[in-house]
Amino acid sequence: MNAHTDLIDRYFDAWNETDGARRRELIAATWSADADYRDPLLAGAGHAGIDAMIRAVHERFPHHTFRRTGQVDGFADRLRFSWELTTPAGDAIVKGSDFGVIDPHGRLQAVTGFLDQVPDGV
Template identity: 75%
Template sequence: MNAHTVLIDRYFDIWNETDAQRRKALIAATWASDATYVDPLLSGRAHDGIDAMIRAVHERFPRHTFRRTTDVDGFADRLRFSWELKTPDGVPIAKGSDFGQLDAEGRLLAVTGFLDAAPGAA
């Protein structure tokens, strides 16, 4: 498995982690301290902002899980991959594609998410 895939799989571990202390440790190991995340519904800046954003998703969608649905495609400091959010029963309710930028140490510096399908979307 290449370094980009390992990084993005850890990114999904963060989204799925419900223990606050473990999630914060994963964020610190995976994201640059000045990192940003933005999609049409959410945004977070720096470790605390990213943690708060993920915590809000857990509150809105308890026991739902994210998973990567494509290989991680990357070159230089850029990445792209797709994902889905599943209910506790395994039904996908949202899908999207994310684009990432890495810092010099190989941590996530910025992620921009696009929703391909979302609850309530026509």
């Protein structure tokens, strides 16, 4: 597993963590302190903003899980990856592609997300 894949797998561990204390630990290990996340529906800045954003997703989609689809592609301090949000039954209801920038310490500095498939009402 390369460093980019390990980083993004930790990223999804944070997204899937329902225990607030553990999620904040994962965010701190994965994101720089001044990190920024943006997609068409959500935004979060810094560790507290990213935690609040993830918590809101858990409230809206209880027991759903994010998972990486395919390989993480990257060079230098840039990377991209695709993902899906699955129901408790395992059905993918949202799919997306994200692009990230990594800080000099190997943590995410910024992620910009694009939604590739979204059901009505999301």
